Amino acid sequence: MGVMVSGNLNSFPPFGETVFCRRLTLAGAKHNLKVYVFTAEAVPEDGTIFEGYQYSRGKWLSVTFPVPDIIYDRVNYHDPCQLQTIRQRLTRITEDGHHFQYLARGLSGKWNVYQSLRRAEIFRPYLPKTTKYKNSRQLARWLLHHDHEVFLKPHSGTHGKMTLHVRLADDDHHMMLIGRDNNNVLFHKHFHEWETGAAWIERFMGERAFIIQPYLQLTNANGRPFDVRVLMQKNESGRWGLTGMAVRLGEQDSVTSNLHGGGTAVEAGRFMNLEFGETAASLIFGTIRRLSAEIPEYLESCFGRLAELGIDFGVDRKGRVWIIEVNSKPGRSAFFQIGDPRSARKSVENPVMYARYLWLRQLRRVNS
Ligand SMILES: Nc1ncnc2c1ncn2[C@@H]1O[C@H](COP(=O)(O)OP(=O)(O)O)[C@@H](O)[C@H]1O
Numbered sequence: 001m002g003v004m005v006s007g008n009l010n011s012f013p014p015f016g017e018t019v020f021c022r023r024l025t026l027a028g029a030k031h032n033l034k035v036y037v038f039t040a041e042a043v044p045e046d047g048t049i050f051e052g053y054q055y056s057r058g059k060w061l062s063v064t065f066p067v068p069d070i071i072y073d074r075v076n077y078h079d080p081c082q083l084q085t086i087r088q089r090l091t092r093i094t095e096d097g098h099h100f101q102y103l104a105r106g107l108s109g110k111w112n113v114y115q116s117l118r119r120a121e122i123f124r125p126y127l128p129k130t131t132k133y134k135n136s137r138q139l140a141r142w143l144l145h146h147d148h149e150v151f152l153k154p155h156s157g158t159h160g161k162m163t164l165h166v167r168l169a170d171d172d173h174h175m176m177l178i179g180r181d182n183n184n185v186l187f188h189k190h191f192h193e194w195e196t197g198a199a200w201i202e203r204f205m206g207e208r209a210f211i212i213q214p215y216l217q218l219t220n221a222n223g224r225p226f227d228v229r230v231l232m233q234k235n236e237s238g239r240w241g242l243t244g245m246a247v248r249l250g251e252q253d254s255v256t257s258n259l260h261g262g263g264t265a266v267e268a269g270r271f272m273n274l275e276f277g278e279t280a281a282s283l284i285f286g287t288i289r290r291l292s293a294e295i296p297e298y299l300e301s302c303f304g305r306l307a308e309l310g311i312d313f314g315v316d317r318k319g320r321v322w323i324i325e326v327n328s329k330p331g332r333s334a335f336f337q338i339g340d341p342r343s344a345r346k347s348v349e350n351p352v353m354y355a356r357y358l359w360l361r362q363l364r365r366v367n368s
């Protein structure tokens with residue numbers, strides 16, 4: 001299996017997610033699957049020799065290797081051109097007769113996922129009203145119709161970066177913004193005039209596509225934002241299951257609960273029982289489990305084969321459950337943080353086991 005990752009020249013080895021890649025290699029060794037790592041930039045333009053890395057005897061080695069049988073894509077494409085270039089290079093390799101399979105197809109951004117989920121009756125009650133940001137007149141209308149508060153986030157954002165809570169106060173004479181910038185740093189802004197504030201928001205968004213949602217109170221009793229992260233994965237027989245669940249809790253007034261924005265992971269059951277009481281918490285978990293079981297196969301019917309999904313559920317002050325986001329390249333550090341060794345181990349082993357399943361299925365096809 002070749003794990004395709006984003007490059008990071010500031011670290012050694014020069015790519016992201018080194019800890020996860022090391023764990024994948026060790027899980028691979030346990031289950032008889034060799035794991036190589038390569039950066040998206042290293043996909044050969046010509047020929048079929050990959051340059052990448054292999055974790056062996058406690059260290060990373062630079063190695064070359066042939067076209068992997070399975071490619072596990074963990075790259076965060078911020079730029080659609082990059083995605084296209086890499087996919088084209090990989091397609092050329094297949095056209096040259098070197099067969100490989102993607103472990104999964106990815107999902108294509110928040111707005112597309114939202115529109116797909118919206119089409120299914122069962123998900124509709126749990127989806128916050130959402131639309132694409134067009135202009136400041138539309139923003140003004142949304143504020144008017146949603147209690148003077150809205151939430152803006154990039155269509156293809158991650159880690160809670162570039163999120164913005166917009167609020168009008170004092171009979172709409174003040175615009176208050178709390179958000180996170182491109183480096184995930186929290187900021188506050190305050191404008192006396194609508195025009196100045198609206199222009200600032202437009203500059204903040206730049207050329208990127210954003211979506212608007214009502215601002216939901218996804219906070220606990222102390223005003224700390226939290227969400228429930230569920231990891232759904234395919235296993236060794238290609239079937240979906242729930243690997244684990246954790247609550248991610250941000251600091252007070254920090255807008256987001258993402259671990260990359262300073263949030264901490266806590267055990268979900270205990271947290272929800274304390275916040276909502278056991279009866280309400282068990283109803284909330286019932287809804288979350290039911291939705292989590294339905295979402296993967298439904299999204300596969302829209303986007304093609306998937307292998308794992310991290311689903312972010314928001315729970316508002318009334319205990320209402322909201323589907324906030326579905327990630328096709330989920331992290332798993334929450335399970336390592338909360339000390340849930342079984343979920344943590346399974347979260348790494350499942351992609352390895354599913355890769356083996358796909359590979360064996362392919363072998364049987366070729367031989368029959
Ligand atoms: N409509 C909303 N109202 C209030 N908070 C929200 C809303 N949508 C998202 N958030 C907060 O922002 C965080 C990041 O949003 P999310 O959609 O998961 O994007 P990302 O891809 O950046 O993780 C969520 O985990 C939640 O804490």
Ligand SMILES: [Mg+2]
Pocket residue numbers: 159160258312325
């Ligand atoms: Mg998220």
